[in-house]
Amino acid sequence: MFDSLTERLNKTLKDLRGQGRLTEDNIRDTLREVRMALLEADVALPVVKDFIEHVRSRALGEEVSTSLTPGQALIKIVREELVRLMGDDGEGLNLNTRPPAVILMAGLQGSGKTTSTGKLARWLQEREKKSVMVVSTDIYRPAAIDQLETVAEKAGAAFHPSSSDQDPADIAAGALQAARTGHKDVLIIDTAGRLHVDEGMMDEVRRLHEVAEPVETLFVVDSMTGQDAANTARAFADALPLTGVVLTKTDGDARGGAALSVRHTTGRPIKFLGTGEKDDALEPFHPDRIAQRILGMGDMLSLIEEAENKVDQQKAEKVARKLKKGKGFDLADFREQLQQMQSMGGVNSLMDKLPGAGQLPDHVKGQVDDSQFRRMEAIINSMTPGERQRPDIIKGSRKRRIAAGSGTQVQDVNRLLKQFQQMQKMMKKMKGGGMQKLMKQMQGQMPPGM
Numbered sequence: 001m002f003d004s005l006t007e008r009l010n011k012t013l014k015d016l017r018g019q020g021r022l023t024e025d026n027i028r029d030t031l032r033e034v035r036m037a038l039l040e041a042d043v044a045l046p047v048v049k050d051f052i053e054h055v056r057s058r059a060l061g062e063e064v065s066t067s068l069t070p071g072q073a074l075i076k077i078v079r080e081e082l083v084r085l086m087g088d089d090g091e092g093l094n095l096n097t098r099p100p101a102v103i104l105m106a107g108l109q110g111s112g113k114t115t116s117t118g119k120l121a122r123w124l125q126e127r128e129k130k131s132v133m134v135v136s137t138d139i140y141r142p143a144a145i146d147q148l149e150t151v152a153e154k155a156g157a158a159f160h161p162s163s164s165d166q167d168p169a170d171i172a173a174g175a176l177q178a179a180r181t182g183h184k185d186v187l188i189i190d191t192a193g194r195l196h197v198d199e200g201m202m203d204e205v206r207r208l209h210e211v212a213e214p215v216e217t218l219f220v221v222d223s224m225t226g227q228d229a230a231n232t233a234r235a236f237a238d239a240l241p242l243t244g245v246v247l248t249k250t251d252g253d254a255r256g257g258a259a260l261s262v263r264h265t266t267g268r269p270i271k272f273l274g275t276g277e278k279d280d281a282l283e284p285f286h287p288d289r290i291a292q293r294i295l296g297m298g299d300m301l302s303l304i305e306e307a308e309n310k311v312d313q314q315k316a317e318k319v320a321r322k323l324k325k326g327k328g329f330d331l332a333d334f335r336e337q338l339q340q341m342q343s344m345g346g347v348n349s350l351m352d353k354l355p356g357a358g359q360l361p362d363h364v365k366g367q368v369d370d371s372q373f374r375r376m377e378a379i380i381n382s383m384t385p386g387e388r389q390r391p392d393i394i395k396g397s398r399k400r401r402i403a404a405g406s407g408t409q410v411q412d413v414n415r416l417l418k419q420f421q422q423m424q425k426m427m428k429k430m431k432g433g434g435m436q437k438l439m440k441q442m443q444g445q446m447p448p449g450m
Contacts, residue, residue, distance in 0.1 A: 006293070006294055006295070009034065009037050009078070009294065009295060024060065027056065027059045027060060027074070030074065031052050031055060031056055031059075034052065034055070034078070035048055035052050038051065038052075038257075038260070041257045041260070042257030042258075043257040043260045043261050044230050044257070044261040044264070044265060046264070046265075047085065047230075047260060047261045047264045047265070050085075050264065051081055051082075051085055051260075054081050054084070055074075055077055055078060055081050058077045058081070059073075059074055059077055075295060078295065079291050079292070079295055080291075082260075082287070082290075082291035082294060082295075083287045083288050083291045085260060085263065085264060085287075086259065086260065086263050086270065086285075086287035086290060086291070087263050087269045087270065087287045091244065091269040091271060092271065092284060093124075093216055093244075093271065094215055094216060094243070095128075095130070095185070095186065095215065095216075096215075097215045099179075099180075099183070099184065099185050099186075100133070100176070100179040100180060100184045100185060100186055100187040101185065101186050101187070101215045101216070102176065102186075102187050102188075102189065102212045102213065102214040102215060102216075103120070103186060103187070103188045103189070103214055103215070103216045103217075103218060104189050104191065104205075104208060104209060104212060104214040104216070104217045104218070105117050105120075105188065105189065105190050105191060105218055105220055105246075106191050106205050106217060106218070106219055106220065106236060106240060106242075107191075107193055107219055107220035107221055107232075107236070108193045108194060108221070108222075108232060109141065109192075109193035109194055110193070110222070111193060111220045111221050111222045111248060112220055112222060112246075112248035112249060112274055113190055113191065113193060113220045114136070114138075114144065114147050114148050114151060114190055115151060115248075115274070115277075115279075116220050116246050116248055116272075116274055116282070117134055117148060117151065117188050117190040118134070118148070118151030118152060118154060118155045118157070118279055119155070119274065119279055119280065119281065119282035120188060120246075120272070120282060121134055121152065121155040121156075121157035121186075121188055122154075122155035122156065122157070122279055122280060122282075123272075123280075123282050124185075124186055125155070125156060125157065126280075130185040130186050131158070131183070131184050131185045131186070132155075132157040132158065132184065132185065132186045132187075132188065133157065133158040133159070133160055133175065133178065133179045133182065133184040133186070133187050133188070134148060134151075134152045134155075134157050134158070134159055134160070134187075134188045134189075134190065135148075135159070135160040135162060135171060135172070135175035135187065135188075135189055135190065136148040136149075136162055136171075136190045137162065137168035137169075137171045137172055137189060137190065137191050137192060137208060138190060138191065138192035138193070139162075139163075139164045139165075139166065139168060139171075139192065140164075140192050141192065141193075144190075144192070145161075145162055145163070145164070148190055149161075151279070154279050155279055157188075158182065158184060160174070160175040160178050160179070162174075162175075168191070168192065168204055168207070168208055169207050169208060169211045172189055172208050172211045172212045173211050173212075175187060175189065176211075176212060187212075189208065189212055189214070191204075191205055191208060192204065202239045202240075205239070205240060206239065206240065209240060209241075215243075216243045216244065217240055217241060217242050217243050217244075218242070218243065218244050218245065218246050218271065218272075219233050219236045219237070219240075219242050219244070219245050219246070219266075219268070220245075220246045220248060221233055221245060221246070221247060221248065221258065221262070222248055222249050223247040223248060223249055223250045223258040223259060223273075224249050224258075225258065229247070229257075229258035229261070229262060230258060230261035230262050230264075230265040230266070231265070233245060233262050233265060233266045233268070234265050234266050237266040237267070237268060242266065242268045243268065244268055244269050244270065244271035244272075245262050245263075245266070245268055245269070245270045245271065246270075246271060246272045246273075246274065247259055247262070247270055247272070247273050247274065247285075248274035249274060250273045250274060250275055251274075251275050251276045251281070259273075259290065269285070270285040271284070271285055272284060272285055273285055329423070329424055330388055330389050330390075330391070331380050331383065331387070331388040331389075331391055331420060332380075332385075332388045332389070334380065334420055334423065335377055335380045335381070335388075338373050338376060338377050338380075339377065341373065342373065342374075375406075375408060375412060376416050376419075378406040378407065378408065379402060379403075379406045379408055379412060379413055379416050380416070381406065382401075382402045382403075382405035382406040383402055387402075391417055391420060391421075394413075394417065399413045399414070
């Protein structure tokens with residue numbers, strides 16, 4: 001997400017760094033480029049105008065008039081204005097009510113309401129330690145109810161059954177009663193969508209709102225629709241007392257226009273980002289962290305939180321103890337590291353959060369993708385336990401067998417073994433307090449900002 005915007009803004013602000021101080025001329029030229037970058041990211045025109053005007057007035061103000069580092073000064077202003085645009089403080093769910101707290105999911109068909117319902121149920125159970133029930137009031141779309149039942153099962157949430165011959169309001173009322181008697185903390189209601197905003201859909205969702213009296217009414221929208229996402233959100237905000245927005249499919253959106261437009265257009269905060277197809281690919285929205293990502297500064301706080309919640313601590317400590325005792329780092333350990341990385345959303349998600357990763361050349365970023373790591377894992381899976389422990393015994397015939405078993409080529413096996421040898425050498429340097437020395441060696445090889 002934001003790849004094209006990050007690249008364009010970084011280039012524009014980098015050009016400013018070589019100048020001595022901020023002047024009306026270089027501010028005007030830089031903001032012209034920033035304006036074009038935002039428009040190309042499909043940010044709504046009124047939002048772009050408001051943003052540029054705020055940055056211009058601050059950049060020309062006394063607060064930076066004596067600055068000797070114009071690039072840094074303008075980056076600071078742009079970052080703060082991005083945060084203001086998306087909402088100064090990340091706003092979480094308000095569940096302070098007598099259980100069950102009801103969350104109503106609204107949006108167009110195909111926006112990802114049902115999958116987001118499952119992701120949210122899992123997030124509430126794992127992060128907030130809440131007991132959750134879900135129910136579908138979508139009596140129109142074939143298999144919509146069955147889909148939610150499957151999603152709920154994966155998420156480990158209770159599912160309240162419904163059928164296509166029931167009235168949506170009756171379904172909601174029945175689910176609310178079941179959640180009360182079942183002592184559930186949260187009830188999530190998945191509503192029906194349409195291909196476009198129409199009065200019939202709005203009337204139905206208003207009725208559901210009256211019956212369920214939700215503490216949170218979340219508008220679920222596909223981020224890849226850009227400005228249309230903001231316009232649709234405004235139509236829903238006019239019809240319903242929305243409390244927040246869930247932006248879905250952000251992993252496929254390189255522009256990010258919706259994230260920058262929705263808050264300004266609707267006045268409602270973005271509360272979650274859907275970041276992939278997996279049932280745990282849901283992130284709370286933090287405007288300050290997203291602003292840092294847009295400007296290529298990374299998002300180490302989110303990365304740390306991901307590691308705390310998704311990395312198997314026991315396995316990580318086992319590898320650490322093994323290294324500390326001087327025992328070899330083998331291919332089984334390497335496979336575990338690959339699996340841990342996949343559990344955190346894959347390499348693309350990690351790269352998005354690493355400071356300076358956006359400044360890597362395109363040909364370098366193009367060489368790193370999740371399919372490459374899945375291929376590596378398949379190769380290791382095709383090895384015997386003995387081969388994983390002692391990779392040095394893997395010669396010609398073994399390589400051919402491993403390649404055939406993993407559906408790869410012998411050169412892929414050779415590449416993996418070479419990469420593993422390099423990692424082994426790095427792990428040996430970490431033994432016996434060599435971590436600081438290793439970091440010093442790596443520092444000079446990192447791109448600026450990492």
